[in-house]
Amino acid sequence: MLKLISETRLMWDMPITVAVVEPTAFPETGSSAQPGEGNEYPGALQQAELRQAPKNIEALISGIFDYFQYVDDKFSTFKPLSEISMINQGLLSLEEASLDMQSVIALGEEIRQETNGYFNIARHGRIDPLGLVKGWALSNAADKLREAGCENFYVEAGGDFQAVGLNAEGQPWRVGIRNPFNIGEIVKVLAICDRGVATSGTYIRGQHIDNPVSGGPTDPEILSITVIGPDVYEADCYATAAFAMGRAGIGFIDALEGFEGYMIDINKTATYTRGFERYVNHASH
Amino acid sequence: MRNANNKKNPIKRGIKKFFYTGFVASTFVLYALQNHGTNATVNVLNTSGALSKPGTAVAALNTTTTSSTLASNGYKDGTYTGPVVNVRLWYVQVQATIQGGQLTNVQFLQYPNERNTSVRINSSANPQLIQEAIQAQSANVNIITGATLTSQGFQQSLQAALSQAKG
Numbered sequence: 001m002l003k004l005i006s007e008t009r010l011m012w013d014m015p016i017t018v019a020v021v022e023p024t025a026f027p028e029t030g031s032s033a034q035p036g037e038g039n040e041y042p043g044a045l046q047q048a049e050l051r052q053a054p055k056n057i058e059a060l061i062s063g064i065f066d067y068f069q070y071v072d073d074k075f076s077t078f079k080p081l082s083e084i085s086m087i088n089q090g091l092l093s094l095e096e097a098s099l100d101m102q103s104v105i106a107l108g109e110e111i112r113q114e115t116n117g118y119f120n121i122a123r124h125g126r127i128d129p130l131g132l133v134k135g136w137a138l139s140n141a142a143d144k145l146r147e148a149g150c151e152n153f154y155v156e157a158g159g160d161f162q163a164v165g166l167n168a169e170g171q172p173w174r175v176g177i178r179n180p181f182n183i184g185e186i187v188k189v190l191a192i193c194d195r196g197v198a199t200s201g202t203y204i205r206g207q208h209i210d211n212p213v214s215g216g217p218t219d220p221e222i223l224s225i226t227v228i229g230p231d232v233y234e235a236d237c238y239a240t241a242a243f244a245m246g247r248a249g250i251g252f253i254d255a256l257e258g259f260e261g262y263m264i265d266i267n268k269t270a271t272y273t274r275g276f277e278r279y280v281n282h283a284s285h
Numbered sequence: 286m287r288n289a290n291n292k293k294n295p296i297k298r299g300i301k302k303f304f305y306t307g308f309v310a311s312t313f314v315l316y317a318l319q320n321h322g323t324n325a326t327v328n329v330l331n332t333s334g335a336l337s338k339p340g341t342a343v344a345a346l347n348t349t350t351t352s353s354t355l356a357s358n359g360y361k362d363g364t365y366t367g368p369v370v371n372v373r374l375w376y377v378q379v380q381a382t383i384q385g386g387q388l389t390n391v392q393f394l395q396y397p398n399e400r401n402t403s404v405r406i407n408s409s410a411n412p413q414l415i416q417e418a419i420q421a422q423s424a425n426v427n428i429i430t431g432a433t434l435t436s437q438g439f440q441q442s443l444q445a446a447l448s449q450a451k452g
Contacts, residue, residue: 156428159429159430159431159432161430163428167427173427173428174425174428175427175428175429175430176422176424176426176428176430176431177429177431178429178430178431179419179421179431182421183431183432184424185421186421186422186426186429187419187420187421187422188419188422197428197430198430199430199431201431202432224431224432250414254413264419268418268419269416269417269419270416270417270419271415271416272414272415272416272417273415274413274415276415
């Protein structure tokens with residue numbers, strides 16, 4: 001089994017984890033991790049060429065957190081001096097805004113169209129892009145780790161994540177969907193490899209996602225919807241939009257090519273899309 | 286084809302900027318937000334079906350509006366359709382709606398695309414969806430996804446995560 005180098009920090013008001021499976025050039029003596037003996041994983045030989053010592057990976061991970069801090073400083077509406085606050089106060093125009101800011105706002109408009117307004121970063125005359133920025137930043141972080149040569153890793157923030165390659169055991173990442181009725185429990189186990197996953201749902205003690213179209217709270221019957229897609233940015237936006245749509249949201253995900261979803265309602269019933277089964281982990285453990 | 290009125294008319298200038306910056310709806314959205322609150326709608330149907338990346342050039346809107354009788358702020362009410370413009374691999378045609386002399390709607394007329402972006406929101410049961418009763422499963426997982434925790438549960442989760450990270 002390989003080593004997982006992982007760090008969790010509190011940022012954006014939530015725990016954020018960056019975890020990289022340490023690539024090894026030389027299998028441990030006595031272990032069965034020799035190439036050709038059946039438990040090599042894709043990229044093992046390539047990674048031998050890209051061997052990175054744990055210290056480098058820790059520095060890499062630290063760099064990812066620096067990036068997340070940059071994102072927070074720019075996009076947090078809770079920071080009066082952030083770029084988004086400047087824009088919302090009318091002190092900065094969009095033409096003068098940074099490239100990242102313009103990109104995010106443009107992406108926000110696109111996703112608003114694709115979801116018929118159910119995902120909308122503009123509310124009450126202000127722009128609050130944090131719902132979109134989280135997935136966007138996670139996706140960018142995954143790109144940075146790929147560019148640095150990492151092939152097996154995940155980046156996760158508040159339950160949304162991008163998982164790449166395989167875990168330290170050489171298997172697809174084991175993902176648990178939390179039980180909204182009992183947060184210590186898992187109600188579904190998935191096998192995820194090269195996918196983005198996001199879950200939108202209510203706080204255990206209340207509702208925190210407003211329905212952008214009607215302006216009111218979301219359907220109280222729906223507790224959570226988990227969306228799986230190629231990229232966490234899209235999965236995050238579609239999960240948010242689908243949750244705002246209430247019971248119809250799972251149908252929206254079902255119709256979206258390349259995305260699957262799992263919705264849990266107040267009756268402890270789960271409704272899932274036609275292709276969701278391919279992600280369910282049936283391996284014994 | 287540039288309209289001579291563009292320079293004088295801030296709305297038209299805004300529309301041109303809307304496209305020239307290459308960021309879909311960026312300027313317009315902000316303009317709309319500042320001037321119309323959330324009443325202005327911008328319907329942008331991406332013809333390729335993929336999220337556009339920053340820097341994608343979108344050609345200028347040719348409104349062909351050279352109205353003779355203008356409203357007090359320069360626009361004649363009506364709906365104006367621009368020409369079809371080739372933008373890399375997409376075909377874009379824009380329709381602008383003026384109401385009360387103000388730009389109230391800009392619509393990209395949709396062309397056939399691969400991803401279905403106009404999914405009908407149907408609240409009736411979809412027989413193709415599958416249902417099951419949720420059941421507790423093994424908690425031996427690498428990553429957990431779920432509804433956002435309360436601050437208290439969040440602290441507990443963080444503690445657990447940190448102790449795992451150390452171990």
